[in-house]
Amino acid sequence: MNVTFIGAGPGAADLITLRGAKALAEASLVLYAGSLVSKDMLAHCRPEAEIHDTASMNLEEQIEQYRRAQKNGWKVARLHSGDPSIYGAISEQMRALDDLDIPYEVVPGVSSFTASAAVLKASLTRPEISQTIIITRSEGRASAVPEGESLASLAEHGASMAIFLSGAGLIKAIEELLTKLPPQTPAALVCKASWPQEKHHTGTLGTLLEGISPEEWRLSTMLLVGHALVNGEGAASRLYSPEYSHRFRKAARETAKV
Ligand SMILES: C[S@@+](CC[C@H](N)C(=O)[O-])C[C@H]1O[C@@H](n2cnc3c(N)ncnc32)[C@H](O)[C@@H]1O
Structure with a gap:
């Protein structure tokens, strides 16, 4: 059994990563932050998956779900809006998983x-x-x-x-x-x-x-x-300038010399 924290992206169901959608499709238990994660995202879940909105759950109630999953040997997908590393309140969940000896991983998302x-x-x-x-x-x-x-x-x-x-x-x-x-x-x-x-x-x-x-x-x-x-303020990056050489492209004047 393991838990995958998944960055669900900003809302649109097709802004989750392929890796995140795959982990979601493999999970038997899905916990999602319903206040910020669109329900459309749940279309990636298996029809038989057990799905809970964590909006009304406190931390202990969420940990109880992890304990149940551990007992049943279920894979868990924990969906967080955007990227889980930003204001995601994942560290307290991770501490609890460490205490329970439950392995976990993180799939990043579009913030x-x-x-x-x-x-x-x-x-x-x-x-x-x-x-x-x-x-x-x-x-x-x-x-x-x-x-x-x-x-x-x-x-x-x-x-x-x-x-x-x-x-x-x-x-x-x-x-x-x-x-x-x-x-x-x-x-x-x-x-x-x-x-x-x-x-x-x-x-x-x-x-x-x-x-x-x-x-x-x-x-x-x-x-x-x-x-x-504001587009239009400031200089352009030199990256695509014809005058600028880098490892993958020579400046136009250097190519002309060859
Ligand atoms: C608890 S934080 C979660 C941030 C999330 N982890 C991320 O990387 O986007 C919630 C805040 O993120 C911002 N937010 C989340 N979804 C948004 C969206 N679709 N459009 C604009 N802002 C959004 C808002 O400022 C909201 O109050």
Whole structure:
């Protein structure tokens, strides 16, 4: 028996990896976070698989499911939204599995921050603009943000920022960012990237809240911030420049000499 933690991706059933879908199709017991993982994803499961939504279960109740699976020799698929390594609350489950001597593995997934960039057709890195992405979250009731990681202090880097869980604290997050970043800084909200209900809204830190109701952007919303979001600002990467040589391609003028 083993447990596979699977990154389900941002929502759309075809944004799970092939490896994740295979592990899901082999599982006798499937646990999924119903608040964030689309039910469409369950189409990958065997018809006879036992499926539980963990939204209403506490940790001990989930561990009880792992114990049952161990007793029955079942394979378990544990679906987490996006990529399990980001705000996935997997470490407490892994500690319990270690205590029970149950082996586990992790299949990565498409995180909602890259899915949100895809919605905007945006690059989060651009030469001379930003080569760094700060992945962070606004403070929530379930998990405290460590000292030194406030949005204001992270904003000082001027890097691209992907701010998770910002929906409920959107106004506060933007106020905090504006203490360090100019109001002209490009910013975007993406809600439910890849779901049928997907929507997005772009602007600047100074204008983002104009014309929207923050209440409608509470759940499954990503806040992206930074100049890299705006196509057209900054230099192009030299990677595809005809003047640039690298291990796999010679610059045009060097090819001409041959
Ligand atoms: C508990 S975290 C899980 C993140 C997940 N592990 C990931 O890699 O995307 C939930 C937060 O992720 C973001 N999120 C999840 N799905 C999303 C989606 N489809 N579109 C936009 N943001 C999403 C929202 O900020 C939401 O509050």
